[in-house]
Amino acid sequence: MIRRLPQARDRGIPEATVARLPxxxxxxxxxTERGVATVSSEDLALAAGVNSAKLRKDLSHxxxxxxxxxxxxxxxxxxxISRELGLTQDWAVAIIGVGNLGxxxxxxxxxVSRGFxxxxxxxxxxxxxxxxxAGLNVEHIDELEAVMARRGVSIVVIATPAAAxxxxxxxVTAAGVTSILNFAPVVLTVPDGVDVRKVDLSIELQILAFxxxxxxxxxxxxxxxxxEWQQGASA
Amino acid sequence: MIRRLPQARDRGIPEATVARLPxxxxxxxxxTERGVATVSSEDLALAAGVNSAKLRKDLSHxxxxxxxxxxxxxxxxxxxISRELGLTQDWAVAIIGVGNLGxxxxxxxxxVSRGFxxxxxxxxxxxxxxxxxAGLNVEHIDELEAVMARRGVSIVVIATPAAAxxxxxxxVTAAGVTSILNFAPVVLTVPDGVDVRKVDLSIELQILAFxxxxxxxxxxxxxxxxxEWQQGASA
DNA sequence: ATCCCTTTGTGAACACATGCACAAAGTGAA
DNA sequence: TTCACTTTGTGCATGTGTTCACAAAGGGAT
Numbered sequence: 161m162i163r164r165l166p167q168a169r170d171r172g173i174p175e176a177t178v179a180r181l182p183x184x185x186x187x188x189x190x191x192t193e194r195g196v197a198t199v200s201s202e203d204l205a206l207a208a209g210v211n212s213a214k215l216r217k218d219l220s221h222x223x224x225x226x227x228x229x230x231x232x233x234x235x236x237x238x239x240x241i242s243r244e245l246g247l248t249q250d251w252a253v254a255i256i257g258v259g260n261l262g263x264x265x266x267x268x269x270x271x272v273s274r275g276f277x278x279x280x281x282x283x284x285x286x287x288x289x290x291x292x293x294a295g296l297n298v299e300h301i302d303e304l305e306a307v308m309a310r311r312g313v314s315i316v317v318i319a320t321p322a323a324a325x326x327x328x329x330x331x332v333t334a335a336g337v338t339s340i341l342n343f344a345p346v347v348l349t350v351p352d353g354v355d356v357r358k359v360d361l362s363i364e365l366q367i368l369a370f371x372x373x374x375x376x377x378x379x380x381x382x383x384x385x386x387x388e389w390q391q392g393a394s395a
Numbered sequence: 396m397i398r399r400l401p402q403a404r405d406r407g408i409p410e411a412t413v414a415r416l417p418x419x420x421x422x423x424x425x426x427t428e429r430g431v432a433t434v435s436s437e438d439l440a441l442a443a444g445v446n447s448a449k450l451r452k453d454l455s456h457x458x459x460x461x462x463x464x465x466x467x468x469x470x471x472x473x474x475x476i477s478r479e480l481g482l483t484q485d486w487a488v489a490i491i492g493v494g495n496l497g498x499x500x501x502x503x504x505x506x507v508s509r510g511f512x513x514x515x516x517x518x519x520x521x522x523x524x525x526x527x528x529a530g531l532n533v534e535h536i537d538e539l540e541a542v543m544a545r546r547g548v549s550i551v552v553i554a555t556p557a558a559a560x561x562x563x564x565x566x567v568t569a570a571g572v573t574s575i576l577n578f579a580p581v582v583l584t585v586p587d588g589v590d591v592r593k594v595d596l597s598i599e600l601q602i603l604a605f606x607x608x609x610x611x612x613x614x615x616x617x618x619x620x621x622x623e624w625q626q627g628a629s630a
Numbered sequence: 631a632t633c634c635c636t637t638t639g640t641g642a643a644c645a646c647a648t649g650c651a652c653a654a655a656g657t658g659a660a
Numbered sequence: 661t662t663c664a665c666t667t668t669g670t671g672c673a674t675g676t677g678t679t680c681a682c683a684a685a686g687g688g689a690t
Contacts, residue, residue, distance in 0.1 A: 452677095463685040
């Protein structure tokens with residue numbers, strides 16, 4: 161019965177907008193490194209690969225941080241977006257499963273620079289436990305709950321084979337974790353209030369294959385619907 | 396102004412639907428392995444983690460493949476979805492960049508079982524070139540065009556550092572590739588007609604952090620209105 | 631054949647997202 | 661101050677996606 165009323169200081173930022181904020185943040189970071197102090201919605205949109213009206217509407221959800229006739233102050237906008245995304249605080253992340261993918265994640269620089277700290281690496285394989293990766297000791301999965309509590313882990317990345325994922329998911333949610341990034345190709349079942357985001361490498365390829373097939377169909381004189389080619393050329 | 400008329404045999408499947416088909420496919424594959432012959436939209440939706448009305452609407456875009464009062468034939472539906480996604484043909488994929496991520500991708504079983512064949516691994520690092528990974532020789536990036544042509548590569552995965560990505564993207568599109576899966580944290584610029592899908596590991600974490608922060612805010616009693624920064628601060 | 635039960639496929643209402651186009655608000659020059 | 665110019669922020673129209681709810685279709689029992 162209670163509907164979300166659109167309010168001035170509405171904290172309800174649309175999901176689609178949230179998903180793009182990191183994109184803007186990255187573009188802005190690049191600019192500040194190149195010494196750019198101020199940017200227009202047009203230029204920032206170009207750098208982020210979206211259109212400028214969308215960018216302005218997205219930013220308007222955070223507040224009114226631009227100056228008409230001038231643009232946005234790069235540093236200030238970085239701060240505002242970071243704060244909105246919660247990147248001004250430090251997040252302790254545990255990675256479960258230290259195969260190639262887990263290693264790639266542990267070594268990925270993009271995390272650290274955005275407030276994420278890899279606080280623990282865990283694996284079930286005794287061959288791997290004890291290894292030193294990205295400056296961290298790989299610990300045994302039996303220690304999961306203890307390690308998470310000790311290091312204040314609040315976000316967990318699951319990079320294990322599919323078969324182990326649900327059980328590990330149950331353990332981390334039981335331990336109070338409410339944010340999970342899942343790379344295992346299974347649909348995780350979680351209690352209410354827990355957020356799961358899923359990255360599925362093979363799904364992305366399947367979507368590409370779908371479009372690639374359509375392109376191929378079209379060239380070989382299939383059911384060509386010429387109207388789809390129209391979509392105006394942007395000057 | 397010719398608009399897309401809704402047609403009976405409309406090949407225009409909504410993007411949102413395409414993105415879910417691989418999910419259904421995986422759930423169905425699991426079922427067929429467990430010997431399930433027939434499944435209702437309710438059960439399949441549960442297994443795929445969506446609601447049943449959405450599932451039925453999605454499937455209705457492919458055609459009318461269910462039986463009222465009974466459900467869907469698992470094998471038949473697998474075939475129809477596979478065909479629609481273009482997985483009944485073999486796709487040759489090249490992976491550029493053989494770091495931890497490239498290795499993880501090369502070893503990921505989920506590709507092969509879905510019609511994707513890793514046909515080439517390429518890297519610029521002479522230390523890595525010549526290594527044998529997942530049954531393939533790592534080749535030098537100088538050979539890119541020759542290797543792609545020889546093996547009939549039509550989908551390219553970019554798993555290199557950000558700095559190298561755009562240049563490599565230019566080379567593969569120049570060579571005629573029109574489907575790219577990009578793991579490098581940059582916005583790639585491509586000619587018209589080229590599809591790029593992007594997987595950004597740190598974006599996913601940032602979205603999680605946003606929601607985690609909101610949960611934390613809520614618990615600590617209400618919307619904290621701290622307007623910490625004042626606009627004057629920046630140069 | 632008739633009846634009852636199950637489950638699909640879809641029209642229609644709603645919700646969310648995008649993009650155009652412009653008034654409002656700012657800068658800088660004279 | 662006034663004018664010319666730039667760029668934001670947003671109302672509105674349009675487009676896309678989701679969900680409800682039910683008629684239509686099929687199965688199986690009698």
